[in-house]
Amino acid sequence: MINVARYHxxxxxxxxxxxxxxxxxxxxxxxxxxGDTWRDGLAVIFLYFFIMxxxxxxxxxxxxxxxxxxxxxxxxxxxxxxxxSMSLVxxxxxxxxQAIERATGGWGLSITFFRVPYLLNGPWYxxxxxxxxxxxxxxxxxxxxxxxxxxxxxxxxxxxxxVQVPAGIAVAFARTxxxxxxxxxxxxxxxxxxxxxxxxxxILAGGHATIRRATV
Amino acid sequence: xxRRLVLVREDQVYPDFKVCHALRAxxxxxxxWDAGLASSLLKDYRVRAxxxxxxxxxxxxxxxxxxxxxxxxxxVTLFDEPYAGLDAVARQVFYDRLLADFAAFPRTVxxxxxxxxxxxxxxxxxxxxxxxxxxLDAAADGLRGMVTTVSGPVLAVxxxxxxxxxxxxRGLGSQASVVIVGQVxxxxxxxxxSLGLDLTPLSLQQLVVRASGRSAxxxxxxxxxxx
Numbered sequence: 001m002i003n004v005a006r007y008h009x010x011x012x013x014x015x016x017x018x019x020x021x022x023x024x025x026x027x028x029x030x031x032x033x034x035g036d037t038w039r040d041g042l043a044v045i046f047l048y049f050f051i052m053x054x055x056x057x058x059x060x061x062x063x064x065x066x067x068x069x070x071x072x073x074x075x076x077x078x079x080x081x082x083x084x085s086m087s088l089v090x091x092x093x094x095x096x097x098q099a100i101e102r103a104t105g106g107w108g109l110s111i112t113f114f115r116v117p118y119l120l121n122g123p124w125y126x127x128x129x130x131x132x133x134x135x136x137x138x139x140x141x142x143x144x145x146x147x148x149x150x151x152x153x154x155x156x157x158x159x160x161x162x163v164q165v166p167a168g169i170a171v172a173f174a175r176t177x178x179x180x181x182x183x184x185x186x187x188x189x190x191x192x193x194x195x196x197x198x199x200x201x202x203i204l205a206g207g208h209a210t211i212r213r214a215t216v
Numbered sequence: 217x218x219r220r221l222v223l224v225r226e227d228q229v230y231p232d233f234k235v236c237h238a239l240r241a242x243x244x245x246x247x248x249w250d251a252g253l254a255s256s257l258l259k260d261y262r263v264r265a266x267x268x269x270x271x272x273x274x275x276x277x278x279x280x281x282x283x284x285x286x287x288x289x290x291x292v293t294l295f296d297e298p299y300a301g302l303d304a305v306a307r308q309v310f311y312d313r314l315l316a317d318f319a320a321f322p323r324t325v326x327x328x329x330x331x332x333x334x335x336x337x338x339x340x341x342x343x344x345x346x347x348x349x350x351x352l353d354a355a356a357d358g359l360r361g362m363v364t365t366v367s368g369p370v371l372a373v374x375x376x377x378x379x380x381x382x383x384x385x386r387g388l389g390s391q392a393s394v395v396i397v398g399q400v401x402x403x404x405x406x407x408x409x410s411l412g413l414d415l416t417p418l419s420l421q422q423l424v425v426r427a428s429g430r431s432a433x434x435x436x437x438x439x440x441x442x443x
Binding site: 003006007010011059060061063064066067068069070216 | 220221222223224225228229230231232233237238240241242244245246284290
């Protein structure tokens, strides 16, 4: 399992350099445009984790992982472990940058980038927790998509999307993100984070059940 | 158990990374990984470690698979037709390196191949599968000299093969060619020579062809070989 995580990290550019570069680029664009015009740039890093999950579980990493003696289960566990660990790190990065942004009055330019209304706007540890859970959820959710695609192809993917209730976690996340009517007025951010964490566990179990008979 | 297994297959799919990445990934999956062996094999096959795997030729990709399979020194090594796109010289390199490394570090190696005679010398055990059915399962040493073609004048052939299990009989005018099962003793050879008969042991490949063709004969052969 640890070996699978190390196997994914054999090319660290995709886990370290690229997401940080994207983040820096979006931040720069945001700053150049005056700071307050496009605040959803941070969402891209969440999308990145989703795509990463799809690619790692559904792409070409599984076949070679199995050749190196991993089982489907250990591959799944190792990949998820890596995604969750990376989420922990990136959550901390977001929380840290948010703290700096707050302390410097928006980097001295009134830029709002790492502060997201309702969702990521509390103390640093709340931001860390919420972004950690959000990134993890999207990563394992992406993994499940990748596995469904590997096992049943495009038709399976369509069916997979169709059976999910419209208020799936991605939608809920996007809705609360933009601040347009949260999931429920009485639900606090930490409450939402708890719901997301529970969903993540369900998704993990679902993906685990799906990969068992995936062909390579 | 699986952690000690390496699988090298003909159509292995690799992630979009370089040769050195694949080697590094393999190196921490196998405790007995031999980096020196890996780099010397890649050098033999003229595969550069810095090259992207998708930019490799078919043969180079096979060479990479072979390199990983051998350098892993896993307890169980599975080679599933590992040499697509490799020429005869490169295949010989594979056989030589496999034998040398196997001699130094004995372990279980399972090699599936269609190039039977070429690889015949490597085997300790031979299993032939035809359309999902095992038609032959025997120790390679037991198979050598186990099946012989006797050819010559019909009468002489008939007298020589009388009482022996016969696999196949072909006649062409006054000449006959009969495939018999069982060891041929020195006395037998003497007798064959005096009768003017030719004795030719079947190669493993010919044996396999016949075993796939007639399973009844193969069954009796299997029994004999195991006995």
